[in-house]
Amino acid sequence: MLAAAVLSAAGVVSARAPQAAQAPVFKSGVELIAVDVGIVDRTGLPVRSLRAEQFDVTVDGRPRRVVSAELVDHAPAPDVPAGGGAKAAERGQPEYTANDATGRSTPPGRLIFIVVDQGTFRPAGARAATEAARRFIDRLQPTDRVGLLAFPPPGPVIAASRNHAAVRSALANIVGSGEALRPVGRTQVSISEAIDIAADDSFALAAVVARECSGLKGPELQMCTDDVRLAAQTVEINARMRTRQSLDGIRSIVDGLAAIQERKTLVLVSAGFPSSDRGGGGELNVNTEVSAIARRAERANANLYVLHVDSSFLDAFSAETQRMSDTVGRDSMVLASALENIASASGGTLFTVVSGADTAFDRILKETASSYVLGLEPVDSDRDGKPHAIRVSIKVAGAQVRSRREFILPAATAAAGAPLDPLAAALSARRVMTALPLGVSTHSMGPEPQGRLRVAVTANIGRNLPGPAEFTIAFVVTGAAGNVVLASPPISQRLAVPAGSDTGSGAYLTAIAVLKWLPNPERLRRTTEQAPNGFRVSPGPILSRPWCSAFMKGP
Numbered sequence: 001m002l003a004a005a006v007l008s009a010a011g012v013v014s015a016r017a018p019q020a021a022q023a024p025v026f027k028s029g030v031e032l033i034a035v036d037v038g039i040v041d042r043t044g045l046p047v048r049s050l051r052a053e054q055f056d057v058t059v060d061g062r063p064r065r066v067v068s069a070e071l072v073d074h075a076p077a078p079d080v081p082a083g084g085g086a087k088a089a090e091r092g093q094p095e096y097t098a099n100d101a102t103g104r105s106t107p108p109g110r111l112i113f114i115v116v117d118q119g120t121f122r123p124a125g126a127r128a129a130t131e132a133a134r135r136f137i138d139r140l141q142p143t144d145r146v147g148l149l150a151f152p153p154p155g156p157v158i159a160a161s162r163n164h165a166a167v168r169s170a171l172a173n174i175v176g177s178g179e180a181l182r183p184v185g186r187t188q189v190s191i192s193e194a195i196d197i198a199a200d201d202s203f204a205l206a207a208v209v210a211r212e213c214s215g216l217k218g219p220e221l222q223m224c225t226d227d228v229r230l231a232a233q234t235v236e237i238n239a240r241m242r243t244r245q246s247l248d249g250i251r252s253i254v255d256g257l258a259a260i261q262e263r264k265t266l267v268l269v270s271a272g273f274p275s276s277d278r279g280g281g282g283e284l285n286v287n288t289e290v291s292a293i294a295r296r297a298e299r300a301n302a303n304l305y306v307l308h309v310d311s312s313f314l315d316a317f318s319a320e321t322q323r324m325s326d327t328v329g330r331d332s333m334v335l336a337s338a339l340e341n342i343a344s345a346s347g348g349t350l351f352t353v354v355s356g357a358d359t360a361f362d363r364i365l366k367e368t369a370s371s372y373v374l375g376l377e378p379v380d381s382d383r384d385g386k387p388h389a390i391r392v393s394i395k396v397a398g399a400q401v402r403s404r405r406e407f408i409l410p411a412a413t414a415a416a417g418a419p420l421d422p423l424a425a426a427l428s429a430r431r432v433m434t435a436l437p438l439g440v441s442t443h444s445m446g447p448e449p450q451g452r453l454r455v456a457v458t459a460n461i462g463r464n465l466p467g468p469a470e471f472t473i474a475f476v477v478t479g480a481a482g483n484v485v486l487a488s489p490p491i492s493q494r495l496a497v498p499a500g501s502d503t504g505s506g507a508y509l510t511a512i513a514v515l516k517w518l519p520n521p522e523r524l525r526r527t528t529e530q531a532p533n534g535f536r537v538s539p540g541p542i543l544s545r546p547w548c549s550a551f552m553k554g555p
Contacts, residue, residue: 032067032375033382033409036263036303036347037392038402044366047399048073055374056393059382068375072263074110074141074368109143110368111160111264114167115253116150119245120271121176121309129269129309130171132357136267137168139365150174151249160260178271181238187212187227191274191334192327194235197228199278208232211326239274240283243338246273247286250342251293258300261484265348265368266297267361268306272335290338294345295387298404303347305364306339310354347404367402378409385411427476427487437463437505440475445511452513460505461495469506470494477512486512 035057039047052069114133116126137146147160148167156170181191189197189208196204205228213224250268257264276284297304310332340350349367351360374392382388385408392403438461445454461471473493477486495506 033378033407035374035376035390035392035403035407036301036371037374038303038347038367038371039394039396040367040400040402042398042400044363046367046370047394047396048370050372050394050396052374054395055372056395057374057376058391059376060388064376066374067377068373070373070375071370072373073370074144109141109145109162111145111260111262112140112368113147113149113160113253113257113264113266114171115250115266115268116148116155116174117246117249117268117270117273118150118155118174118176119152119178119242119249120273121178122180122271122311123176125176125178125271125311126174126269126309128355129307129353129357130174132361133267133269134168134171135358136361136365137164137171140164149253151253152177152245176271178242179238181235181242181274182231187224187231189228189231189235190327190331191235191239192277192330194232194239195274195276195278195282195284195334197232198236198284199276199282205229205232236284243273243275243284243286246270247289247293247338251289251296254293254296254300254302257302258296259484261301263371264300264302265364266302266304267364268304268339268343269309269357270306270339271309271311272332272339274334275338277330277334277337286338287341290341291345293342294404295406295408297342297346298407303402303404304343305348305367306343306350307357307360308336308339308350308352309357310336310352345405347402349402371402383409383411385409427474437461437503439505455512457508457510457512459508460503461508462504462506464504465497465506466504468494468496471506471508473508 037055039050041047048071050069050071052066055066055069057064057066114137116130118126140146142162144164145160145162146164146167148156148158148170150156156173158167158170182188189212193204193208197208208228209221209225212228213221216224253266257266274284275286275290276282278285336350336352343350351357351363353360387406387408389405390403390407391405392401394401438459440457440459443456443458445456457475459473461473462469471493472490474490475488476484478484493508495508497504498507501507
């Protein structure tokens, strides 16, 4: 996959022509704040054909004009059924995208990672959810890329690709590694009660003692009270360990996927981890860390859908005492609240699963079929490197909005507005920009020695140019998972307009040599270190199947 962008020193896409003629100027949209938004109806189906004026957006409580609203549609062609990769190939579906409204194109496909928090499940506790995930994979489109990340290790890790079978097979290897928060013993204290007792709530302690030490007096009552305190401390320590493990794992995965710039969907499957529902401090009050993860997800261009597999009802029923906990409802909320905050703050939502997870996966499949990219006009105060609250609403009855709560723009510097800043933004955004008059195609020129394949890259840049014009040009090459394999440095080049051109576009031609196969990480490391001409190859995750690394060669 190759993406390209062109800019001039003016900060918008334009051509510098001779002084005698006025150079045409066309906006690329990279100077706008791009906001990914999902709009669905009550059943989860995407709402399409919306216009910019139907969106209401506020930033820090103040209305902000929506300049553009562009639909990015991942829905299949009408004759391509879900999971019909082979049939799609037989029909000869074209694998290209067009940069205008009239061009024929195939849906770009989704980038989905199934993330399983193994540490929250008891052994075999995740089986029902993983079986539903396998059925979910069967319904993905051939163009969708899917990966699998299970934590904490050991657990299967499969890089995202169109090889759906690899992920489907690996799901069978997931085994829960978590332990019960409540130790089995005579004295039973729930997670909610442990949180209260850890907060020195004397009323909560008295209530548990009255239940667990009923009928005892004197030294026996004191011993039982000490047992209650010890049981509460044990539950609270186990809760802190699970919460820390889960938060660290989610943060690590979000940060690791930030190298893949395009929009990605993370489907997090978890049995939940405790967070305090009381005010004040304490290690189980994780609101600050949850907000930080949501900001990391915003920077990584990732939205999280969370499946909370709720086993609190079964866990609350003590195998030894054969009685139900008094706080089962509150326990469930304590385990789910942090997950819900992470999901909603990062543009997704939480689904609570008690028995079967198919309904939740079906909803995710619907909701991710399309999304909008809104273009907002920035103001000077946005560029301060601090989080800004953003709220998106829609003037459509019954519609639900999936959008992040915050955005952060880098602080303005002396170099702000230089041509390379919007150029880099255009390349890193990995979004379709239909207003950009740029056509790119690649052509294989045959194999070369040492497993390389020479590829010619041609582009038509601009429209209605009166003559030769100078552009600043850059391109990136990405791997199958969307990771950046090559980011070329910007090159200033004067492009001629071929005689007889119907569009008046400048003609650009270059070539790259693609390494068809990198057999092991050591060779990959050497390739990275020895990349010629100053280009640095950023390979991202090692894939189990052949993939491409590239560097510029000529002209």
